[in-house]
Amino acid sequence: xxxxxxxxxxxxxxxxxxGLTVVMENVHDPHNIYAVMRTCDAVGxxxxxxxxxxxxxxxxxxxxxxxxxxxxxxxxxxxxxKDCFAELRTKYQSIYTTYLGESSKSVYDxxxxxxxxxxxxxxxxxxxxxxxxxxxxxxxxxxxxxxxxLNISVACAVAIYEAFRQRKVAGLYDQNAQPHxxxxxxxxxxxxxxxx
Amino acid sequence: xxxxxxxxxxxxxxxxxxGLTVVMENVHDPHNIYAVMRTCDAVGxxxxxxxxxxxxxxxxxxxxxxxxxxxxxxxxxxxxxKDCFAELRTKYQSIYTTYLGESSKSVYDxxxxxxxxxxxxxxxxxxxxxxxxxxxxxxxxxxxxxxxxLNISVACAVAIYEAFRQRKVAGLYDQNAQPHxxxxxxxxxxxxxxxx
Numbered sequence: 001x002x003x004x005x006x007x008x009x010x011x012x013x014x015x016x017x018x019g020l021t022v023v024m025e026n027v028h029d030p031h032n033i034y035a036v037m038r039t040c041d042a043v044g045x046x047x048x049x050x051x052x053x054x055x056x057x058x059x060x061x062x063x064x065x066x067x068x069x070x071x072x073x074x075x076x077x078x079x080x081x082k083d084c085f086a087e088l089r090t091k092y093q094s095i096y097t098t099y100l101g102e103s104s105k106s107v108y109d110x111x112x113x114x115x116x117x118x119x120x121x122x123x124x125x126x127x128x129x130x131x132x133x134x135x136x137x138x139x140x141x142x143x144x145x146x147x148x149x150l151n152i153s154v155a156c157a158v159a160i161y162e163a164f165r166q167r168k169v170a171g172l173y174d175q176n177a178q179p180h181x182x183x184x185x186x187x188x189x190x191x192x193x194x195x196x
Numbered sequence: 197x198x199x200x201x202x203x204x205x206x207x208x209x210x211x212x213x214x215g216l217t218v219v220m221e222n223v224h225d226p227h228n229i230y231a232v233m234r235t236c237d238a239v240g241x242x243x244x245x246x247x248x249x250x251x252x253x254x255x256x257x258x259x260x261x262x263x264x265x266x267x268x269x270x271x272x273x274x275x276x277x278k279d280c281f282a283e284l285r286t287k288y289q290s291i292y293t294t295y296l297g298e299s300s301k302s303v304y305d306x307x308x309x310x311x312x313x314x315x316x317x318x319x320x321x322x323x324x325x326x327x328x329x330x331x332x333x334x335x336x337x338x339x340x341x342x343x344x345x346l347n348i349s350v351a352c353a354v355a356i357y358e359a360f361r362q363r364k365v366a367g368l369y370d371q372n373a374q375p376h377x378x379x380x381x382x383x384x385x386x387x388x389x390x391x392x
Contacts, residue, residue, distance in 0.1 A: 008342075015340040031227075039350055041341035072342040108361055142360070144211040144369060145237035146204075146268040146386070150353075154235055157350040158357045164338070165304055165358070173340060190342070 001191055009190050011175075012072075016046040016186075018178040019115035020163055021092060023049040023084065025131055026122040027152060035153035036120070037069035043164040044173065046180055049088065049117070051078045053128070071193060074186065081130045092117040095135045097127040098155060104138040112163035113170040120156050197387055205386050207371075208268075212242040212382075214374035215311035216359055217288060219245040219280065221327055222318040223348060231349035232316070233265035239360040240369065242376055245284065245313070247274045249324070267389060270382065277326045288313040291331045293323040294351060300334040308359035309366040316352050 022040055027033055033050075040048055078084035088095055093115040096105075110116070119135060121127030132138060141150055141158050150158075164173075172178060180186065218236055223229055229246075236244055274280035284291055289311040292301075306312070315331060317323030328334060337346055337354050346354075360369075368374060376382065 012340065012342055035347055035350060038343055039346065041343050042337075042339040042346055044340045069343060108364075141238075141357070142364075143238040144208065144240045146208055147234055147237050147265060150235065150238055151231055151349070153347075153350060154231060154353040157346075157353050161337070161354045161357075162361070168304075168338075 006191075009187055012044075013046075013180065013183050013187050013190075014176040015044045015173050016178070016180050016183075017044045017163075017167060017172060018046070018180050019092065019172075020045055020112070020160070020167070021047050021049060021088070021117045022156060022160065023051055023088070023095075023117055023119040025051045025081075025119055025127055026054055026125070027120065029123055029152075032123065032151070032153045034069055036156045037073055039153070039157045039160060041069055041072050043160045045073070045160065046186065047074045047076060047091075049076045049078065049084060051081065051084045051131075053080055072190065074182070081128065081134065085131070085134045088117045091115075094137075095119065097121070097132050097135045097138050098140065098159065099127050099132060099138045104140050106142050107139050107159050107162050108142070110139055110162075112166045113172065116163075118156075118159055118163075120152055123152055202387075205383055208240075209376065209379050209383050209386075210372040211240045211369050212374070212376050212379075213240045213359075213363060213368060214242070214376050215288065215368075216241055216308070216356070216363070217243050217245060217284070217313045218352060218356065219247055219284070219291075219313055219315040221247045221277075221315055221323055222250055222321075223316065225319055225348075228319065228347070228349045230265055232352045233269055235349070235353045235356060237265055237268050239356045241269070241356065242382065243270045243272060243287075245272045245274065245280060247277065247280045247327075249276055268386065270378070277324065277330065281327070281330045284313045287311075290333075291315065293317070293328050293331045293334050294336065294355065295323050295328060295334045300336050302338050303335050303355050303358050304338070306335055306358075308362040309368065312359075314352075314355055314359075316348055319348055 022045060095117045097119040119127055119131055141155050291313045293315040315323055315327055337351050
């Protein structure tokens with residue numbers, strides 16, 4: 001590994017946001033999953049949760065281990081809401097679901113500088129009632145157009161970049177502001193990959 | 197048309213942002229084009245510019261007239277940069293290109309409450325040199341991850357939702373803050389569509 005490469009890995013791991021995560025509940029479209037993972041990497045989210053409580057028609061479970069976004073993230077897989085939320089509760093102070101289309105808190109009224117997990121739901125059905133009942137609240141991306149909803153990868157990008165904006169102002173992207181407990185293991189895993 | 201439908205059309209047209217537009221230069225992937233248009237509608241962008249200076253390999257020019265996002269927007273098509281920018285200059289105070297990957301102004305340092313056109317480039321090559329040379333500046337979406345770029349529909353969503361956030365605070369979404377010169381024609385066109 002070149003010294004520049006080692007510096008790059010350090011720089012990225014030191015900006016990872018230990019208090020921010022995304023949960024995808026029954027998101028089945030591989031393009032959406034890949035786009036969400038790519039944006040998570042871009043804003044410094046290390047841990048994501050893939051919650052699949054139902055088997056998609058084509059039997060495909062969403063994450064291909066060969067995907068290039070996948071390898072930079074730590075993916076936690078669950079097949080039931082209760083266990084997933086129990087683990088989230090041990091790591092994050094609050095859990096918000098996006099229930100697109102329902103009137104609720106605007107994404108711009110969420111304080112993203114606190115430790116928070118954001119749950120995004122299935123492309124057609126949204127977040128399940130079980131997940132909404134177990135969460136602390138619900139937020140929407142405000143919309144003023146004719147078409148009633150946004151693509152999930154767009155909604156997720158808008159939300160986590162608003163988190164980025166707030167956290168940047170709060171200094172949470174200063175080097176190692178939120179050290180990841182597994183930083184050393186993650187770095188040695190990354191170092192084993194060939195260049196990006 | 198029901199009275200609710202008429203009210204909905206009024207509400208949407210009165211929130212359209214006459215001082216904000218998106219230009220897609222040689223964007224060829226129909227999924228990207230559709231996602232960008234859908235997000236434009238969501239933040240109240242009425243006018244978009246489709247600039248194609250090269251014929252895609254499959255001969256497909258990007259906009260299907262049957263697309264459901266398309267019908268709520270006013271699409272201006274150009275096949276050369278100079279003419280496109282000449283028209284933009286008559287309508288917008290400034291033109292910024294996104295040249296992803298190059299160090300330049302952060303999207304969060306742009307004042308989106310001014311009248312502005314945002315140019316997004318081809319998925320592989322980015323914005324052309326000709327367009328960059330004719331623009332007032334260049335901005336990027338900040339990224340702190342391992343993967344060096346964002347999908348164009350995600351980059352566009354992050355930029356225009358930051359515009360939404362700033363403009364909302366500035367009162368530009370108050371009813372009819374930026375009346376569209378063709379509001380009456382647009383409303384009667386919309387009224388001719390079946391409910392969606």
